[in-house]
Amino acid sequence: MHHHDHALAIAERLAAEHAPAALGIGLFGSVAAGTDHPHSDIDLILAADSDTDNDTGTGTAVVQSEGRMATLTRKTPDDLEAAFTRPWEAVTAVAAWRGARLLHDPDGTMARLQARAHAWTWDQIPDADHWAASELVGLAEEVHKVHGMLATGRDRAAAANRAILALQLATPLAAAHRLTCGSENDLWDAVAAAEGPAWARAWDTATGVAPADHATGCRAALDLYRIAADRLAGHLDAADRVIVTTARDL
Missing domain, CATH: 1.20.120 (Four Helix Bundle (Hemerythrin (Met), subunit A))
Incomplete structure (x- = not known):
């Protein structure tokens, strides 16, 4: 299997595993864009009611799966949306959301955030x-x-x-x-x-x-x-x- 297809398969399996505890899951970064190399990490963002990961006590967990490193970041929808108003986050968050692949989105939470990213301009951060x-x-x-x-x-x-x-x-x-x-x-x-x-x-x-x-x-x-x-x-x-x-x- 090509390394990109392998990474996508891992992302989809991890998303399925975490779906029951998430409002939505998106794949971000180079794997989502198809520009990954064999050592690229698999970057998943989970929207959840709580920003605490039960396993680690933090918002981010790093796992090794089938030889690839995957980063799972768990945040509330409000905190994910706040990135569009924080210049230090917006620099990378906006384009990342625009290129994200939505893997689990039963209530449209992730699609709403992605739509906001597509409509976003720097005018929304006047300071x-x-x-x-x-x-x-x-x-x-x-x-x-x-x-x-x-x-x-x-x-x-x-x-x-x-x-x-x-x-x-x-x-x-x-x-x-x-x-x-x-x-x-x-x-x-x-x-x-x-x-x-x-x-x-x-x-x-x-x-x-x-x-x-x-x-x-x-x-x-x-x-x-x-x-x-x-x-x-x-x-x-x-x-x-x-x-x-x-x-x-x-």
């Missing part, structure tokens, strides 16, 4: 720019840490904070550019394409895609913050703008 800019306030600390750790020769700490900047700046930039990505795997290329060559070069250098020495990689992460601040700081109130521009000027 997306303010949210994106506010993320820079929290990340200003990482800028100061990169400088401090470099100056005191604490290379691993500097590297950790450089990685935090590169990873956590992407979603705010995606919201600023009104992007929708099918998964986090698509986020990095989408932001690089939208923001342009300066961001792409800095991100590649900060994360090791482009080989560079440690200090150069750290400076590249600081460049990412500067680029983001230039785009977003104007959406902050005066007190927060001081925090971001101070870090930007470092």
Whole structure:
């Protein structure tokens, strides 16, 4: 059996097993889209009255089935719908819902959510720019840490904070550019394409895609913050703008 057909068969079997305790079940991600590789996980979302998984005590369970990893995320319909109003979730949730395959939907819960995704636009989150800019306030600390750790020769700490900047700046930039990505795997290329060559070069250098020495990689992460601040700081109130521009000027 082809790996994609095998993954679909596993997804359908898992959906049948969990159907009695779910309002609806959808298959998401690369397996739903038909772009999976043999090591792709099988991503199932279960709508349920309770967001607690009885087996794990959490909303997400990971299982191994016939050599494939499957992730089962259990959420209430209200929490699933809230993703369309949260910019940090909408970046990936909207496109994921649009491409989902509905495996179990007796009352139309999943179809209603998918219809909302198809009709969704960024206009439904009018404060997306303010949210994106506010993320820079929290990340200003990482800028100061990169400088401090470099100056005191604490290379691993500097590297950790450089990685935090590169990873956590992407979603705010995606919201600023009104992007929708099918998964986090698509986020990095989408932001690089939208923001342009300066961001792409800095991100590649900060994360090791482009080989560079440690200090150069750290400076590249600081460049990412500067680029983001230039785009977003104007959406902050005066007190927060001081925090971001101070870090930007470092």
